[in-house]
Amino acid sequence: MAKKGTRLNCLVLECTICGSRNKITQRSNIQPITKLELKKHCPKCKKHTVHKESK
Numbered sequence: 001m002a003k004k005g006t007r008l009n010c011l012v013l014e015c016t017i018c019g020s021r022n023k024i025t026q027r028s029n030i031q032p033i034t035k036l037e038l039k040k041h042c043p044k045c046k047k048h049t050v051h052k053e054s055k
């Protein structure tokens with residue numbers, strides 16, 4: 001079974017504050033991205049920041 005879209009299982013989110021890329025693989029835990037932005041905990045900022053999808 002070949003994967004055509006890696007976005008289904010893997011998503012790279014970029015912190016809009018520090019620019020750190022935080023890859024997540026468990027997409028079921030987050031709400032569907034409609035604005036390509038979501039709040040996520042950034043280990044670098046050590047707080048919840050707005051992340052945008054990075055390709």
Ligand SMILES: [Zn+2]
Binds near residue numbers: 015018042044049
């Ligand atoms: Zn950050």
